[in-house]
Amino acid sequence: METLKVKNLKKIYKTKKKVIEAVKNISFSTYKGEIFAILGPNGAGKTTTIKSILRLVIPEDGEISVMGINLKKHPKKALENMSAVLEGNRNIHWRLTVMENLKYFGYIRGLGGKYLKNRINEVIELVELSHKKKELAGKLSRGMQQRLAIAIALLPDTPIVLLDEPTLGLDVESTIKVREILKKLSENGKTVLLSSHDMHLVESIADRVMIINDGKIVAYDKKDNLLNAFRKKAYKITITGIPDKNKLSYLQMYGNVYHEDGDTTLEIQLEDIKELYEIFDKFKEMELELKHLESIMVNFEKVFVSLVQRGKNL
Numbered sequence: 001m002e003t004l005k006v007k008n009l010k011k012i013y014k015t016k017k018k019v020i021e022a023v024k025n026i027s028f029s030t031y032k033g034e035i036f037a038i039l040g041p042n043g044a045g046k047t048t049t050i051k052s053i054l055r056l057v058i059p060e061d062g063e064i065s066v067m068g069i070n071l072k073k074h075p076k077k078a079l080e081n082m083s084a085v086l087e088g089n090r091n092i093h094w095r096l097t098v099m100e101n102l103k104y105f106g107y108i109r110g111l112g113g114k115y116l117k118n119r120i121n122e123v124i125e126l127v128e129l130s131h132k133k134k135e136l137a138g139k140l141s142r143g144m145q146q147r148l149a150i151a152i153a154l155l156p157d158t159p160i161v162l163l164d165e166p167t168l169g170l171d172v173e174s175t176i177k178v179r180e181i182l183k184k185l186s187e188n189g190k191t192v193l194l195s196s197h198d199m200h201l202v203e204s205i206a207d208r209v210m211i212i213n214d215g216k217i218v219a220y221d222k223k224d225n226l227l228n229a230f231r232k233k234a235y236k237i238t239i240t241g242i243p244d245k246n247k248l249s250y251l252q253m254y255g256n257v258y259h260e261d262g263d264t265t266l267e268i269q270l271e272d273i274k275e276l277y278e279i280f281d282k283f284k285e286m287e288l289e290l291k292h293l294e295s296i297m298v299n300f301e302k303v304f305v306s307l308v309q310r311g312k313n314l
């Protein structure tokens with residue numbers, strides 16, 4: 001079931017000095033029970049996309065619907081279906097305890113009575129902060145504060161949860177905890193939309209990924225498809241021995257060359273698998289002996305760097 005639909009989103013910021021096209025023309029959908037990650041370098045437009053969905057910024061163009069409800073026409077109704085954890089610590093009150101924070105923000109959101117009491121117990125357990133109920137939020141570790149912010153956002157039990165850089169600045173242990181929480185949310189049928197720089201987070205939990213750069217979509221697919229497409233085109237070729245300088249510089253035109261156990265290894269990325277056969281023909285011609293061929297192990301970081309920083313297409 002489609003939960004969010006974003007079509008041709010455009011957002012321009014105008015400052016005195018310049019006009020910034022933060023989001024140029026972005027379209028995507030999210031579905032029930034999935035973790036959808038927006039990945040991109042600094043300034044790519046991730047936060048702007050999330051804020052547009054939450055109507056915290058008003059886009060110049062595009063259509064957004066939330067659970068089938070048009071956000072522009074029925075903002076209140078559409079927004080009721082989403083909760084969000086934005087960057088920074090402003091989501092919690094440092095001078096209130098964990099419990100007080102949950103009650104306070106629950107009341108602000110119009111929740112109360114039995115529902116709020118039960119829901120507080122559920123979310124506090126989910127984020128594993130039951131043992132810190134009476135602790136001042138300001139005294140918690142950064143990771144626990146983030147878990148509290150997530151718990152607060154979850155109080156209204158909405159079908160969609162948006163998180164901007166949920167693991168930014170967290171240590172490894174807290175990152176793993178947040179990862180587990182997000183996984184549980186998706187297993188419970190929620191749509192989890194997150195933005196991140198954190199390749200490990202995306203690799204470990206995202207179902208689908210949208211990579212954006214400079215306000216535009218660079219890739220939009222299932223995470224496994226992105227990894228597989230890349231895997232098919234990245235190879236490590238070992239050549240027997242160490243060829244002369246001329247042949248070495250020829251190899252270097254193709255990619256990264258290094259020596260290992262008296263042999264020579266070439267790492268290449270191909271646009272098309274056909275190129276591999278052309279390379280083998282050329283090797284024959286140059287009397288280079290092919291010893292071994294294997295696909296390179298790829299992680300998401302490699303996919304990301306290749307797509308964004310080198311501007312290569314899969």
Ligand SMILES: Nc1ncnc2c1ncn2[C@@H]1O[C@H](COP(=O)(O)OP(=O)(O)OP(=O)(O)O)[C@@H](O)[C@H]1O
Nearest residue numbers: 013015020022040041042043044045046047048049
């Ligand atoms: N309020 C604003 N006024 C002017 N320009 C802005 C504003 N907010 C964002 N921008 C600019 O819009 C572009 C996209 O910013 P955005 O914060 O959406 O990117 P991001 O991918 O979330 O990056 P980061 O990871 O650094 O937060 C950047 O060039 C940024 O400088």
